[in-house]
Amino acid sequence: MLLNIQKLNRFFGGLHAVNDISFSVRQGIIKAVIGPNGAGKTTLFNLITGNLKPDSGDIFFKDHRITPLKEHRIAALGISRTFQTTKLFSHMTVCRNVMVGRHIRTKAGFISSILNLPFTWKEEKEIRLKSLEILRSLELADCEDEDAHNLSFGKQRLVEIARALAAEPELLLLDEPAAGLNIHETEKLAEIILQIKNRGITILLVEHDISLVMGISDEVFVLDRGKMLAEGKPEDIQKNRDVINTYLGEGDA
Amino acid sequence: MDVKRYRPIAVLLIIIVFIQLICTFTGTEFFLTQIIMAAYFSLVILGLCLLMGHAGQISLGHAGFFAIGGYTSATLTTINLIDIADSGVAGFLKGAGILFLRKDIYGEEILSFSPWVAFIAALVVTILIAFLIGIPVLRLKGHYLAMATLGFGMIITTIVRGTRIFGEADGISSVPAFDLLPVLRVTGKSIYRIENYYIAWFIVIIALIISLNLINSRVGRALRAIHGSEEAARAIGIDTARYKLYTFVLSAVFAAAGGVFLTHYNGGIGPSQSSVMKSVRYVAIVAVGGMDNIWGCLFMGILLNFLTLRGFFGTLEEVVFGGILIVFMLFFPRGILxxxxxxxxxxxxxxxxxxxxxxxxxxxxxxx
Incomplete structure (x- = not known):
């Protein structure tokens, strides 16, 4: 198992946001986490990336217990993420945004940067080439020199994914990547997610766009008010009575 | 290697020489004195530009670090150890070049630490204090960080104003010249003026190269990322706490170096150098200079400090810098240059x- 979550709990005051959640993600699949607003999906993501700490329970990544680690250490192990509201670095070009994503794969520190040591030149070149390659693969190469904030919303989303990919993660967490995208952009996104999967990157996805989820995921995990409601293949989830009642609704199923 | 980043330095060198020649030929060399002082002040500005413009962290206490540098150096180079001059330890230290003997203006013999030793000691003290202050304070954000660093600056003022060895309200005077090399000395004596003009610029250019290298590196990108969104920076794997701390320490070292050199140049330092209004001035200059624009900050650092030192703003000096800060925070929070x-x-x-x-x-x- 690439990611293994055991009996995870997290409270916000009196709210039991994540209630005894256990699940695992196999290498190489796309797993989706769905559920109504406030079900605890983003909280779950924040717990996995170390942005929040659980009150109890454990998270294992490649058999390492990552629960006590700081966020940047977890990222360095190979977990990258995107955010529900895109968090691109403002006033930086698209290319530089992606270049920052190479951070954990490169070494130059304060001293070697200040002294401009020769090994950093090679590293910088490599960072740039790799970033451009990723931008090209997402068809963003034409806007490499643009300020990230001047891009359309859909493109900003893609740049954020490019930035996450620059770290060459093993597990990629996508938090509502289709939110705010039009149908055309969503179709494109689905293609890109599948393409990422084909590169061997495992994907954990939070998404409200049910047709997108059912179309691309291998497994679906349904959350409701912090608790697990169902887990299984997309076609089984669509037939699950509980899921239909609380989330999907009769019409959709 | 990317040499493009250093190209403006060549232009700067031409301007520097040009200014000197104009001043010499028009008989206005006295202007160079204020440019030299402004150059040392602009070291603080460059450090703050990295901290504020790039890492996105404010400090209203950098006059404190300037004073720590200046006072440490002034204290060590003026303390008189003549009473223990005959002891073996003192003899050894003298032989090693750590202590040196000189005569003050009244012909009295003074045995004190050599300026190089004092300079290194000043930087070490600054680094230690910057770490000690930075670790707890940089957990804060925005206004809270501003308040905490403001408090730090006030504490430094209070300490230097109330301590005997720091000369209390008088500060420390008769600080000796700093012989960088046997032929290069940092001193305010007018026969050394042109030499000192180039020494000051040489030091500023070193600081510029350090800044430019940092900005254009993996670390520089990480700092911009922290400025943009700390949460996203952490998710990418950037150790935000460490990067902020190191930048804080580096900017403190820049400020302290400015303090050391200006103290030797002026031959003394007083408590006003650590005042909160000085810190506000530095922040205001960085704001006018464009926050993350090293060249804008340097230009404004030289220009505005020069004008202040020439008394251009008269008694309105503090009003001017306070006013600049208000206007910029309201209308140009990212600077204009x-x-x-x-x-x-x-x-x-x-x-x-x-x-x-x-x-x-x-x-x-x-x-x-």
């Missing part, structure tokens, strides 16, 4: 030139 400005200015001129050229061509045609 943008890195792209020179290019767009150049393009605008080029366009105008082309138009003029065409017009002239047309009028010639008409005349024909």
């Amino acid at each position: 943008k890195p792209g400005m020179i290019t767009s200015f150049r393009n605008a001129i080029r366009k105008c030139g082309l138009k003029l050229f065409r017009m002239r061509g047309k009028s010639k045609q008409n005349a024909a």
